[in-house]
Amino acid sequence: TNWKKEIINSFIIVDDNVNRKMNTAIVENRNKSIKLIKHASNGYLNWERFRNRILYTLNEDTTFYYTSIRKDGK
Numbered sequence: 001t002n003w004k005k006e007i008i009n010s011f012i013i014v015d016d017n018v019n020r021k022m023n024t025a026i027v028e029n030r031n032k033s034i035k036l037i038k039h040a041s042n043g044y045l046n047w048e049r050f051r052n053r054i055l056y057t058l059n060e061d062t063t064f065y066y067t068s069i070r071k072d073g074k
Helices: 004-009 025-041 047-058
Strands: 012-015 020-022
Touching: 025 047
Parallel strands: none
Antiparallel strands: 012 020
């Protein structure tokens, strides 16, 4: 009850017509996913590989290929 005013004010009104509010749940979920990747990997020595792993994991449009894809499209 001590923090009720601050908690209510933490929600930002996005659309007044439907009284829709926004919070940081999506960002917090992504931060948790990154921390889980970091923990499960036992440490990455290569920053680019770690970055690519995070981007690959968080990308919803990722597809899986069993063969290599050539740049010329053949």
